[in-house]
Amino acid sequence: MRLAIDVMSGDFGPRTSVPACMMALEHFPFLTLDLVGDPQAIQAYTSSLYHHRFRIVSAATTITQSASIGEALRGAVGSSMRVALEQVSSGLADGAVSAGNTGALVALSCKLIGCLEGIKRPAICAQLPRKDGCFFLLDCGANLTVSADQLHEFAVMGDALARGVGSVKTPRVALLNVGSEESKGNPVVRGAADKIGANKSICFDGFIEGHELFDSSVDVIVCDGFVGNVALKTTEGLALHLRDRVSMSVSRGWRRLFTPLTKLLLRKAVNWLNPRRYNGASLLGLSKVVVKSHGSANVEAFYAAIDCAIREVNAKLPQQIESQISQHSTEAN
Amino acid sequence: MRLAIDVMSGDFGPRTSVPACMMALEHFPFLTLDLVGDPQAIQAYTSSLYHHRFRIVSAATTITQSASIGEALRGAVGSSMRVALEQVSSGLADGAVSAGNTGALVALSCKLIGCLEGIKRPAICAQLPRKDGCFFLLDCGANLTVSADQLHEFAVMGDALARGVGSVKTPRVALLNVGSEESKGNPVVRGAADKIGANKSICFDGFIEGHELFDSSVDVIVCDGFVGNVALKTTEGLALHLRDRVSMSVSRGWRRLFTPLTKLLLRKAVNWLNPRRYNGASLLGLSKVVVKSHGSANVEAFYAAIDCAIREVNAKLPQQIESQISQHSTEAN
Numbered sequence: 001m002r003l004a005i006d007v008m009s010g011d012f013g014p015r016t017s018v019p020a021c022m023m024a025l026e027h028f029p030f031l032t033l034d035l036v037g038d039p040q041a042i043q044a045y046t047s048s049l050y051h052h053r054f055r056i057v058s059a060a061t062t063i064t065q066s067a068s069i070g071e072a073l074r075g076a077v078g079s080s081m082r083v084a085l086e087q088v089s090s091g092l093a094d095g096a097v098s099a100g101n102t103g104a105l106v107a108l109s110c111k112l113i114g115c116l117e118g119i120k121r122p123a124i125c126a127q128l129p130r131k132d133g134c135f136f137l138l139d140c141g142a143n144l145t146v147s148a149d150q151l152h153e154f155a156v157m158g159d160a161l162a163r164g165v166g167s168v169k170t171p172r173v174a175l176l177n178v179g180s181e182e183s184k185g186n187p188v189v190r191g192a193a194d195k196i197g198a199n200k201s202i203c204f205d206g207f208i209e210g211h212e213l214f215d216s217s218v219d220v221i222v223c224d225g226f227v228g229n230v231a232l233k234t235t236e237g238l239a240l241h242l243r244d245r246v247s248m249s250v251s252r253g254w255r256r257l258f259t260p261l262t263k264l265l266l267r268k269a270v271n272w273l274n275p276r277r278y279n280g281a282s283l284l285g286l287s288k289v290v291v292k293s294h295g296s297a298n299v300e301a302f303y304a305a306i307d308c309a310i311r312e313v314n315a316k317l318p319q320q321i322e323s324q325i326s327q328h329s330t331e332a333n
Numbered sequence: 334m335r336l337a338i339d340v341m342s343g344d345f346g347p348r349t350s351v352p353a354c355m356m357a358l359e360h361f362p363f364l365t366l367d368l369v370g371d372p373q374a375i376q377a378y379t380s381s382l383y384h385h386r387f388r389i390v391s392a393a394t395t396i397t398q399s400a401s402i403g404e405a406l407r408g409a410v411g412s413s414m415r416v417a418l419e420q421v422s423s424g425l426a427d428g429a430v431s432a433g434n435t436g437a438l439v440a441l442s443c444k445l446i447g448c449l450e451g452i453k454r455p456a457i458c459a460q461l462p463r464k465d466g467c468f469f470l471l472d473c474g475a476n477l478t479v480s481a482d483q484l485h486e487f488a489v490m491g492d493a494l495a496r497g498v499g500s501v502k503t504p505r506v507a508l509l510n511v512g513s514e515e516s517k518g519n520p521v522v523r524g525a526a527d528k529i530g531a532n533k534s535i536c537f538d539g540f541i542e543g544h545e546l547f548d549s550s551v552d553v554i555v556c557d558g559f560v561g562n563v564a565l566k567t568t569e570g571l572a573l574h575l576r577d578r579v580s581m582s583v584s585r586g587w588r589r590l591f592t593p594l595t596k597l598l599l600r601k602a603v604n605w606l607n608p609r610r611y612n613g614a615s616l617l618g619l620s621k622v623v624v625k626s627h628g629s630a631n632v633e634a635f636y637a638a639i640d641c642a643i644r645e646v647n648a649k650l651p652q653q654i655e656s657q658i659s660q661h662s663t664e665a666n
Contacts, residue, residue, distance in 0.1 A: 178474050178563070209563075211567070213570055214574040227559060229543065230511070231543070233544040234543035239575075
């Protein structure tokens with residue numbers, strides 16, 4: 001398996017992405033990598049131990065985080081993100097990972113790699129922890145306004161991801177809504193409930209509300225990209241804020257004496273929501289595997305994103321999604 | 334000042350709401366209350382100390398939490414919620430508090446009390462903690478699909494609330510979005526940004542993302558009711574889940590020895606997000622004050638909701654909102 005890694009994007013560039021690539025080469029003997037970016041900057045972080053399993057693919061520029069999608073597309077030629085995706089579109093690599101500008105990654109992936117038949121635009125799918133295990137949340141920002149059909153599509157794609165990558169035999173799928181009763185929500189969400197409910201391949205659990213996300217046993221939660229983006233970022237923001245607040249509250253006055261003890265006591269609870277463990281959002285609906293890493297990923301987190309791409313390629317995720325979608329449209333016709 | 338309290342609704346009925354009313358009578362010497370519900374159930378929890386400052390208003394039924402809005406409206410006659418709102422609409426009370434079915438409360442308030450001129454439907458505004466102080470989030474679920482004009486209306490109402498009740502001199506107002514750049518979001522949000530930006534009475538801070546909610550210094554955050562409902566409930570759900578997870582992680586094995594110490598160490602951090610402190614969501618845009626308490630409110634939390642209603646009546650909030658809206662529409666014409 002060969003992955004193309006955009007090692008230049010993200011807040012820390014090759015300083016974190018290249019060591020993460022070396023870690024991945026160490027853990028996965030079947031893996032080979034294309035490290036895409038500035039050769040000089042990359043070489044400083046590579047390990048000669050794996051020199052026969054990676055190659056450096058030169059790219060002169062990097063798309064900035066603040067670029068608008070238009071700017072990013074115009075200035076994309078020769079950028080590390082575009083070159084990494086070209087490696088995939090030309091068949092030289094099986095999948096790509098980038099920590100760059102999300103909008104640009106979605107737009108360039110659509111343009112260069114293309115969506116599966118019947119899918120207009122990929123959905124961004126993130127993984128989040130719940131009481132026991134984790135769940136997949138999609139869309140997290142690629143489709144701000146959706147139709148009931150698109151929400152149904154997201155359910156199919158999330159179901160395939162939970163089966164193929166999450167190893168869940170019969171994933172439970174729910175729609176994020178403002179209430180759990182059938183009458184609640186807007187017409188799009190209610191229409192999607194009818195469509196997902198009618199799809200016999202999906203184990204549909206109905207509506208789920210925001211306060212149930214972390215205590216449910218649902219595996220896939222579906223919503224439009226605006227709502228998913230806010231839910232995901234609110235979770236990240238609150239988790240980080242609470243972590244800082246706990247650190248602060250045990251670092252003042254006499255409490256300082258107990259800082260090491262508190263850290264030890266709370267290790268499990270803090271680790272549960274460690275965003276690094278859940279790094280790697282999948283762009284579902286593309287004909288090849290593309291994974292987006294958080295821009296602020298450290299080595300461990302970027303490694304998690306590569307791991308995510310490896311599992312998706314292994315599970316032949318795009319083909320799985322394609323076959324489920326075509327199966328459903330055959331049944332529906 | 335007289336408030337009508339629906340003491341029957343909510344998970345615990347008069348067992349928590351009536352003691353909270355007695356607490357409010359103790360703290361606010363100018364306050365008199367109408368306790369609306371089943372006289373026998375109410376009397377068990379009243380204190381004779383304040384018997385001259387409350388009266389019991391009989392109501393035979395209670396609207397259930399699970400009732401649809403249609404059912405609630407049909408079955409509302411003689412219910413504690415409806416009778417409490419009628420006390421306000423007939424001018425016998427200055428404001429109402431209920432822990433009942435949110436949809437029914439919004440619908441009945443519109444019908445019995447009515448919206449201010451130019452406002453179609455009230456918005457639900459919740460209060461949430463941020464790093465230093467708190468912020469107001471609206472709409473939290475009354476308006477699932479909104480126009481740019483409505484988001485502008487929410488900004489005006491939130492601004493009036495922050496001034497009148499939050500005692501913020503110049504509230505900073507932001508729009509919740511999927512990115513902070515001007516080009517981000519859907520046309521409704523971008524249109525609202527133009528409208529709020531053009532309103533000279535509002536100090537508009539632009540877009541804010543989900544992860545910034547708890548670390549910003551913004552006082553009012555505006556979004557549609559679907560997004561706000563998910564953001565609010567996700568916050569509540571994660572906070573409660575983390576609290577349970579922390580309790581659990583210090584209650585097993587040798588860690589049990591340190592449970593009291595950990596509780597002491599974390600008291601401040603846990604208290605920061607105590608939902609009881611922030612209970613009381615305002616129905617903004619009505620011509621009178623109506624406050625919704627959380628259904629699961631305990632005595633302390635229900636007291637917070639009464640306190641919220643008192644501050645709104647004191648600040649003459651509906652009149653404030655009305656004058657700001659009419660001032661803006663005069664300027665705009």
